[in-house]
Amino acid sequence: MESTENEKKRRKKSSKADVAFTVFNSIFMVLFVIVTLYPVLNTLAISLNDGTDALRGGIHLLPRKFTWKNYTTVLEKNNLITGAVITVARTVIGTLTALVTNAILAFIVSRPRFMFRKQLSLFWVITMYVNGGLIPTFILFKGLGLTNSFWVYIIPGMISAFNMLVIRTYMNGLPDSLVESAQLDGAGYTTIFIKIISPLCKPVYATVALFVAVGQWNSWFDAMLYNRMSNEYTTLQYELMKLLSAVTNIGSTAETMKNTAGAVTPASVRAAATIITMLPIICIYPFLQKYFVTGLTLGGVKE
Numbered sequence: 043m044e045s046t047e048n049e050k051k052r053r054k055k056s057s058k059a060d061v062a063f064t065v066f067n068s069i070f071m072v073l074f075v076i077v078t079l080y081p082v083l084n085t086l087a088i089s090l091n092d093g094t095d096a097l098r099g100g101i102h103l104l105p106r107k108f109t110w111k112n113y114t115t116v117l118e119k120n121n122l123i124t125g126a127v128i129t130v131a132r133t134v135i136g137t138l139t140a141l142v143t144n145a146i147l148a149f150i151v152s153r154p155r156f157m158f159r160k161q162l163s164l165f166w167v168i169t170m171y172v173n174g175g176l177i178p179t180f181i182l183f184k185g186l187g188l189t190n191s192f193w194v195y196i197i198p199g200m201i202s203a204f205n206m207l208v209i210r211t212y213m214n215g216l217p218d219s220l221v222e223s224a225q226l227d228g229a230g231y232t233t234i235f236i237k238i239i240s241p242l243c244k245p246v247y248a249t250v251a252l253f254v255a256v257g258q259w260n261s262w263f264d265a266m267l268y269n270r271m272s273n274e275y276t277t278l279q280y281e282l283m284k285l286l287s288a289v290t291n292i293g294s295t296a297e298t299m300k301n302t303a304g305a306v307t308p309a310s311v312r313a314a315a316t317i318i319t320m321l322p323i324i325c326i327y328p329f330l331q332k333y334f335v336t337g338l339t340l341g342g343v344k345e
Contacts, residue, residue, distance in 0.1 A: 151210050
């Protein structure tokens with residue numbers, strides 16, 4: 043009888059604790075969503091608001107004086123279409139080539155019979171912390187004929203130590219019996235990689251693809267460094283960066299902005315450029331999000 047009463051008390055306490063945790067967790071998640079979404083919605087409101095009117099402040103979630111002028115200013119920029127085409131091309135081609143090369147290299151290094159796999163893994167880890175420097179890299183790329191070329195966006199990024207190690211860790215977490223049974227049936231390493239390992243690695247492939255695609259889409263420094271004199275190889279981010287610099291220099295004082303009715307301001311153009319830049323990634327991310335956590339965590343668990 044006493045034990046029954048104690049059991050009821052325990053259940054009551056646990057149920058109260060569960061309810062308290064659920065309420066606290068819900069409140070925390072709502073606050074987290076607000077903190078996460080507010081900067082994006084505020085940037086969108088500023089981008090859709092008149093630039094000179096935005097100088098007054100007080101814009102939060104909705105534009106006070108609606109206009110498309112900030113977006114037309116950005117979209118009318120010279121070489122923007124060329125930069126957008128090059129950026130899309132480098133993102134698609136760079137993501138595919140990086141995914142294929144890193145996956146093949148990770149598969150080779152993950153094989154137990156591959157000699158020096160530990161030593162090579164250590165060597166690649168060292169390259170994540172130490173590099174040759176900017177000037178030696180520029181001289182190397184120039185000597186290889188990669189400057190003033192589209193392939194400077196693709197070839198250097200084909201191998202990444204971090205992405206390769208992420209894929210290798212995931213492959214190491216797969217059961218060895220799958221490979222052994224395929225070998226007993228006469229399958230070679232190429233067949234094993236294409237028909238057995240790769241279908242099981244879709245989560246980590248999607249994760250690495252997202253990493254590479256975001257990096258390629260947002261990159262502008264390599265365009266400024268290696269293709270600055272070649273307008274046909276410019277990128278969208280580089281053109282937007284030049285536009286922001288030009289607007290900032292022209293409208294650097296508030297007095298100049300106030301004297302121009304309906305003129306854009308550095309803040310409004312920056313907001314419009316930010317929305318244009320992040321929109322494709324926001325559209326792609328929901329389709330890859332379900333693989334994201336799985337690809338990063340499942341490979342780290344090995345029985």
